[in-house]
Amino acid sequence: MTKPAPKxxxxxxxxxxxxxxxxxxxxxxxxxxxxSEGVGRSRGEIFRMLQVLEERDYLARTEGDGGYCITPRLxxxxxxxxPVKSAIEAALPVMHRLAETTEQACHLVVPSRDQxxxxxxxxPPGEIALVVRIGHRRPMSQATSGHVLxxxxxxxxxxxxxxxxxxxxxxxxxxxxxxxxxxxxSQSYACARSHVVDAVTDIxxxxxxxxxxxxxLTVPFIEQRASAQTRQRTVEALCKATAEISDVLHYGTTTQxx
Numbered sequence: 001m002t003k004p005a006p007k008x009x010x011x012x013x014x015x016x017x018x019x020x021x022x023x024x025x026x027x028x029x030x031x032x033x034x035x036s037e038g039v040g041r042s043r044g045e046i047f048r049m050l051q052v053l054e055e056r057d058y059l060a061r062t063e064g065d066g067g068y069c070i071t072p073r074l075x076x077x078x079x080x081x082x083p084v085k086s087a088i089e090a091a092l093p094v095m096h097r098l099a100e101t102t103e104q105a106c107h108l109v110v111p112s113r114d115q116x117x118x119x120x121x122x123x124p125p126g127e128i129a130l131v132v133r134i135g136h137r138r139p140m141s142q143a144t145s146g147h148v149l150x151x152x153x154x155x156x157x158x159x160x161x162x163x164x165x166x167x168x169x170x171x172x173x174x175x176x177x178x179x180x181x182x183x184x185x186s187q188s189y190a191c192a193r194s195h196v197v198d199a200v201t202d203i204x205x206x207x208x209x210x211x212x213x214x215x216x217l218t219v220p221f222i223e224q225r226a227s228a229q230t231r232q233r234t235v236e237a238l239c240k241a242t243a244e245i246s247d248v249l250h251y252g253t254t255t256q257x258x
Contacts, residue, residue: 008045015041015049020058020070025113025168029067030074047097048157075117075135087215091207095122095217098241103227104128106205106241109145110126112137114164115147126227130200130220138244141165141177144202145216150177151184152213154208160199187237191231194220203235205242207249 018039023030031051036043050068053059060071088108095106099122107121118136123129140146140161158181162204166172184190192198195230201221206213 012049015039015046015210016053019046019049019053020074023059023068023070024074025115026069027048028064029069031067034070036144057092072135073178087207087245087249091215091217092121092122093240093246094244096247098122098217098219101229102219102231102233103129103224104219104221104234105131106217106238107132107134108215108217109143109149110215111140111149111161113160114140114168115142116149116216126184126224128222128224130194130197130222132220138195139165141169141172142195144192144195145218147177147181147184147192147205148190148204148206148216149213151181151190152208152211154212155213160174189235191235195210199223201231203231203238205238207242207245209246209249215246 009100018041019035021136022035030038032047035050036046039046050059054068057071057073059068061068072109081155081169087110091108095108103126105116105121105123109116109118115137118132118134121132121134123131129250138146140150145188150161151223153161160176162174166174185209189203189205191201191203194202197220199222201223202218204216204218207215209215217238219234223231
């Protein structure tokens with residue numbers, strides 16, 4: 001399907017947004033040459049735009065090679081949006097109770113194009129836990145919480161997200177991922193070995209609005225010899241917590257499987 005031509009043009013704004021979107025999806029700082037190639041514009045066209053974005057604290061340059069990376073400024077602005085603030089305010093008390101009950105850390109994530117981003121966390125009272133920093137990003141296909149977000153979407157949205165993921169990951173086995181998503185949806189949560197840390201099992205469940213995941217709550221489960229908390233009890237506590245958050249936010253059904 002051909003994309004319709006925009007009704008109005010703002011070339012400078014287009015340039016700035018192209019740069020921000022490129023750097024937001026990059027996994028490392030990019031040089032001026034790489035940015036120029038990425039947005040399809042000459043170095044002369046983007047040089048002043050980079051300077052302005054840096055002065056406004058949307059971009060920063062790394063030491064050494066001076067590559068550009070995006071700053072947390074856009075993330076902080078997004079966090080001020082009422083829906084996000086409401087979700088965090090509703091979730092945090094439940095998350096703290098969950099962390100205390102399970103003796104495990106937990107974090108809340110939302111989708112950001114083909115990635116997930118952590119927007120809140122709660123730490124357990126004990127000394128041992130895997131804590132994920134706020135603002136942390138990972139490709140959606142490589143995160144258990146990302147699988148939850150994908151699984152609980154309308155088919156049209158899910159296919160669009162899968163297209164975004166495939167554009168970044170040419171070797172993606174899409175059919176295998178779709179099968180995994182069907183399994184996640186059938187059991188109402190995801191449980192898998194961490195993609196990052198050995199000996200950690202990520203357990204994630206959706207916060208729902210009319211059957212669609214608006215965010216996912218995840219427990220990076222670490223089995224502890226001195227704790228009576230089992231993985232199955234953690235799953236049950238997590239699903240109860242996400243149902244409670246959904247209810248508080250008036251996001252619809254709270255009849256997730258226990």
